[in-house]
Amino acid sequence: MVIEYVGQSIRQVRCKYQTMSPYLFRVDQDTIIDATKCGNLARFINHSCNPNCYAKVITVEAKKKIVIYSRQQIGINEEITYDYKFPIEDEKIPCLCGAENCRGTLN
Numbered sequence: 001m002v003i004e005y006v007g008q009s010i011r012q013v014r015c016k017y018q019t020m021s022p023y024l025f026r027v028d029q030d031t032i033i034d035a036t037k038c039g040n041l042a043r044f045i046n047h048s049c050n051p052n053c054y055a056k057v058i059t060v061e062a063k064k065k066i067v068i069y070s071r072q073q074i075g076i077n078e079e080i081t082y083d084y085k086f087p088i089e090d091e092k093i094p095c096l097c098g099a100e101n102c103r104g105t106l107n
């Protein structure tokens with residue numbers, strides 16, 4: 001495990017969450033973790049189409065948490081990244097990850 005994505009757990013049903021704040025992470029259909037006002041270093045992890053980590057929702061004592069795990073050994077000063085897996089939307093966010101297999105957009 002690398003780090004937990006910490007923030008306020010909020011119920012969210014309909015709005016397009018990505019357009020609200022870049023620090024929102026969807027846990028499931030109804031819930032997002034909002035690291036806009038309070039969070040930890042995980043809120044600064046960027047997306048990559050060829051990431052060295054992945055995000056997983058786990059349940060601890062009936063509470064869902066988002067945890068970032070490494071996919072491989074990570075070197076000193078290597079940027080930590082994971083695939084945001086944003087849903088496809090009409091309004092595209094260009095991806096700047098620079099990976100050979102870059103999909104071009106985050107969403």
Ligand SMILES: C[S@@+](CC[C@H](N)C(=O)[O-])C[C@H]1O[C@@H](n2cnc3c(N)ncnc32)[C@H](O)[C@@H]1O
Binds near residue numbers: 022043097
């Ligand atoms: C959780 S924040 C990541 C940290 C952010 N870069 C910062 O400096 O606070 C998510 C936002 O960072 C930007 N971002 C992250 N990865 C990116 C990528 N590969 N290409 C372009 N923008 C990216 C997007 O604006 C995205 O909505």
